[in-house]
Amino acid sequence: MSLSIIGIAGIIVLLILFAIGVPVAFAMALVGLIGFCYIVSPLAGLELLAMDFFENFSSYSLTVIPLFVFMGSIAFEGGLSTRLYNAAYTMFGRRRGGLAVATIGAAAGFSAICGSTNAAAAAMARVSLPEMKKHGYADVLATGCVASSGTLGILIPPSALLIVYGILTQQGIGKLFIAGILPGLLLSFLFMITVLAWCWYDPSLGPAGPSTTLKQKIQGLTGVIEMLLLFLFVMLGLFLGWFSPTQAGGAGAAGALIICLIRRTMTWRLFINAGKDTLLITCMVMFIVTGAMIFGHFLAVTKIPFILADWAGSLPIPPMGIIAIIAFLHLVGGCFMDAFALIVLTVPIVYPLVIKLGVDPIWFGIIITLLVEMGAITPPVGVNTYVVKGVAGDDVPLSVIFSGIFPFLGALILAVVILMIFPQIVTFLPSLMS
Numbered sequence: 001m002s003l004s005i006i007g008i009a010g011i012i013v014l015l016i017l018f019a020i021g022v023p024v025a026f027a028m029a030l031v032g033l034i035g036f037c038y039i040v041s042p043l044a045g046l047e048l049l050a051m052d053f054f055e056n057f058s059s060y061s062l063t064v065i066p067l068f069v070f071m072g073s074i075a076f077e078g079g080l081s082t083r084l085y086n087a088a089y090t091m092f093g094r095r096r097g098g099l100a101v102a103t104i105g106a107a108a109g110f111s112a113i114c115g116s117t118n119a120a121a122a123a124m125a126r127v128s129l130p131e132m133k134k135h136g137y138a139d140v141l142a143t144g145c146v147a148s149s150g151t152l153g154i155l156i157p158p159s160a161l162l163i164v165y166g167i168l169t170q171q172g173i174g175k176l177f178i179a180g181i182l183p184g185l186l187l188s189f190l191f192m193i194t195v196l197a198w199c200w201y202d203p204s205l206g207p208a209g210p211s212t213t214l215k216q217k218i219q220g221l222t223g224v225i226e227m228l229l230l231f232l233f234v235m236l237g238l239f240l241g242w243f244s245p246t247q248a249g250g251a252g253a254a255g256a257l258i259i260c261l262i263r264r265t266m267t268w269r270l271f272i273n274a275g276k277d278t279l280l281i282t283c284m285v286m287f288i289v290t291g292a293m294i295f296g297h298f299l300a301v302t303k304i305p306f307i308l309a310d311w312a313g314s315l316p317i318p319p320m321g322i323i324a325i326i327a328f329l330h331l332v333g334g335c336f337m338d339a340f341a342l343i344v345l346t347v348p349i350v351y352p353l354v355i356k357l358g359v360d361p362i363w364f365g366i367i368i369t370l371l372v373e374m375g376a377i378t379p380p381v382g383v384n385t386y387v388v389k390g391v392a393g394d395d396v397p398l399s400v401i402f403s404g405i406f407p408f409l410g411a412l413i414l415a416v417v418i419l420m421i422f423p424q425i426v427t428f429l430p431s432l433m434s
Contacts, residue, residue, distance in 0.1 A: 003039065003301070003302045003303055003304075004302060004303070004304060004307060006035060006038065006039060006302055007035070007298075007299060007302030007303075007304040008304070010031050010032075010035045010295075010298060010299075010302070011345075013031055014027055014028065014031045014295070014345070017030070017031065018341060023287075024288055024291065024340060024341040024344070025284070025287035025288045025290065025291035026287075026291065027291070028288075028291035028292055028294065028295040028344065028345070029049070029290065029291040029294045029295070031295060031298070032291070032294035032295035032296070032297060032298040032299075033045050033046075033048070033049055033294055033298075035298040035302070036048055036294070036297060036298045036301060039298075039301050039302070040301060048294065048297055049294065052290055052293045052294050052297070053290055056286065056289055056290045056293060057286060057290070060246065062167065062286065062289070063246050063249075064163060064173060064245045064246045064248075064249050065160065065163055065282050065285050065286065066249075066278055066279075066282040067246060067249025067250050067252070067253050068158040068160070068163070068248075068249040068252065068253075069160065069277075069278045069281045069282055069285075070249075070253045070274065070275075070278040071113060071114075071158070071249060071252040071253040071255075071256050072113060072114035072119055072158075073119075073273075073274035073275075073277040073278045073281075074253060074256040074257050074260060074266070074271075074274050075110065075113045075114060075227075075256050075260075076114065076119050076122075076123055076274070076277075077260075077266070077270040077271070077273050077274045077277075078256070078259070078260030078263070078265045078266050078270065079260075079265045080110065080113065080227055080256070080259070080260070082127050083224055083227075084105075084106040084109040084110050084224055084227070085102060085103065085106040085124070085127045085128055085131075087106070087109075087224045088101075088102035088103070088105035088106040088109070089102040089131070089212075090212045090216050090217045091105070091217060094208055094211040094212060095196075095208060096196075096199045096200070096203055096206055096207065096208045097141070097195045097196055097198065097199030097205070097206035098206070098208065099128065099131055099132045099135060099137060099142075099206065100132065100137065100141055100142065100145040100195040100199075100206055101192045101195050101196065102128070103124050103128040103132075103145055103146055103149055104145065104149045104152075104188055104191045104192050104195065105188070105192070106124060106127070106128070107120050107124050107146075107149035107150060107152050107153070107188075108149075108152050108156060108184065108185070108188040109224065109227065109228075110123055110124070110153075111152040111153040111155070111156040111184070112156050112157070112227075112231045113158075113227060113230065113231060113252070113256060114153050114158075117150050117151055117152075117153040117154045117339075117373070117376050117383070117384060118150070118153075118383060118384065118387055119153060120149070120150040120151075120152060120153030121146060121147055121149075121150025121153070121384040121387045121388060122150075122387050122391065124146045124149060124150060125143075125146045125387065125388045125391035125392070126391055128142070128146060129142055129143070129146060129388075129391060129392055132206075135207065136207050137205065137206050137207070138204065138205040138206070139392075139395075139396045139400050139401075139404075140205070140400050140401075140403050140404040141195070141198065141199070141205040141206055141404060142404075143385075143388050143389075143392055143396055143400065143401040143404050144401060144403070144404015144405045144406075144407070144408060145191075145195060145404070145408070146388050147377050147382075147384040147385045147387070147388045147401060147404070147405055148191060148377055148384075148404075148405050148408035148409075148411075148412075149191060149408075150376070150377075150384045150387070150388075151187075151373040151374075151376050151377060151384065151412070152184060152187065152188060152191075154339065154369060154372075154373055154376070155180050155183060155184045155187060155366070155369055155370065155373060156180055156181065156184035156185075156188075157176075157177035157178070157180045157181060157184075157235065158177060158234075158248075158249070158252070159176075159177070159180060159369065160281070160285060161339055161340065161343060161369055161372070162176040162177060162180060162365060162369060163176075163245075163285075164285065164288070164289060164292075164340060164343055164344065165343060165347060165365045165368065165369065166365070167289055168289075168292060168296070168343070168344065168347045168348065168351070169347060169351055169361055169365070171361050171362060171365065172245075173245040174238040174239075174244070174245050174248070174433070175362055175430040175433060176362060176365055176366075177235070177238055177245070178235065178238060178239055178429045178430050178433060179362050179363070179365070179366050179426050179427070179429060179430045180366055180369070181235070181429060182425050182426070182428070182429060183366050183370065183415065183419060183425060183426055186415055186418065186419075186425065187370070187411070187412065187415045190411040190412075190414060190415055191408055191411055193411070194407050194408055194410070194411045198407055226259050226262075227259065230252065230255040230256065230259065233251065233252075233255065234248050234251060234252045234255075237251065238433075239429070239432070239433055240433075241433070285340070288340050288341075288344055289344070291344070292344030292345075292348070295344070295345075295348070296348040299348055299349060300348075304349065319357040319358065319359060320420065322353070322357060323354075323357070323359060323364075323367075323420070324420075326350055326353075326354075327367060327368075327371055327416065327420075329346075330342065330346065330368060330371040330372060331371050331374060333346070333372075333375070334371060334372045334373075334374050334375025334376075334378065335374075335375055335378045335379065339372040339373070339375055339376060342372050342375065343368065343372060346368075347368070360423065360426075360427055362426065362427065362430055363419075363423050363426045363427055366419065366426045367416060367419060367420070367426075370412060370415060370416050370419070371416065373412060374409060374412050374413075377405040377408070377409065378402075378405070378409065379402055382402065382405075385398065385401045385402055385405065386398075388401055389401055
């Protein structure tokens with residue numbers, strides 16, 4: 001049996017394990033270990049297993065994961081999302097669809113200190129859904145807006161998904177974070193335009209709210225100054241080379257904790273909850289990364305990524321045509337697989353091809369992140385929609401939430417097209433980094 005056939009069989013078995021509900025990390029580690037043992041030797045496979053687990057769990061570079069996750073958990077438990085929403089509400093609440101626009105603005109701000117799409121969706125759902133319901137917003141707009149705005153959490157830095165991509169491809173996590181800022185702002189703007197256009201077409205979806213005074217607007221903005229300063233401190237530190245991504249995560253987590261302590265919104269119970277959430281998320285990501293490394297070694301000995309790169313490089317189509325095909329496959333795959341699972345499965349396969357085509361790996365990482373974001377809101381996986389459903393309760397059918405995400409899905413696709421036409425939006429800020 002040829003190495004290519006073994007590799008394809010391994011990928012098929014992996015997809016079957018995903019389909020029957022085997023955890024992503026264990027499925028990838030199991031298939032990678034068995035495949036490597038079969039091709040090389042059982043002893044080499046066991047040595048690889050021990051080496052990958054030891055190297056990943058003792059790696060200093062991977063400490064960036066728990067630190068940024070802890071930063072987001074502290075922000076979530078300390079109620080920072082509520083203040084962000086209130087600030088956005090005072091600015092946009094009086095307009096038609098203004099509460100939905102405020103939700104998007106608050107989600108963008110919370111994503112800048114969070115890094116998790118599920119946490120962003122849950123925070124915005126708890127804060128904004130009761131307010132939109134009270135002001136007569138249609139469920140299809142309210143829930144669709146919340147679920148979609150949560151996707152900003154894996155694009156606007158810090159992003160757990162960009163950390164995993166950086167680890168898999170050996171790209172600078174700091175550059176990936178900086179590269180996500182302008183695309184994140186672009187997507188936030190497109191989401192807001194979507195809400196305003198939808199409410200212009202059907203005013204009953206989001207009636208205008210009460211107006212706020214200039215004093216209320218100023219008070220709302222002053223409530224989030226310290227969070228803005230924290231974000232600028234972390235991102236400027238990365239941009240100017242003051243500290244490494246790991247040090248940035250530690251500074252951000254300490255800053256978020258200090259803000260919550262000064263505002264007296266952090267208790268021992270909430271602090272322990274933040275620690276538990278950080279432990280659970282970090283263990284999940286670390287195991288996924290380790291499983292991906294083992295599976296990647298298996299793919300490497302089958303030579304499938306390199307065969308694919310040679311084949312695609314010989315096709316009589318321009319490089320952007322091949323990238324468009326890869327993008328479409330990720331768009332479809334995101335509808336059926338978790339974002340982390342899709343990234344760790346496909347990146348080791350397509351990354352050698354991307355490099356051979358001369359495509360900027362930082363730009364490619366942002367594009368892939370945008371594409372798998374769509375999987376967070378599209379059926380049948382659509383994790384964010386289930387998070388919003390859990391907060392909304394039985395009053396809102398799941399079908400209504402899925403119906404509400406489709407206008408925002410169009411905004412996501414438009415963002416990908418814009419970034420493909422104007423890649424400088426992604427590459428400009430990283431090119432200035434010291």
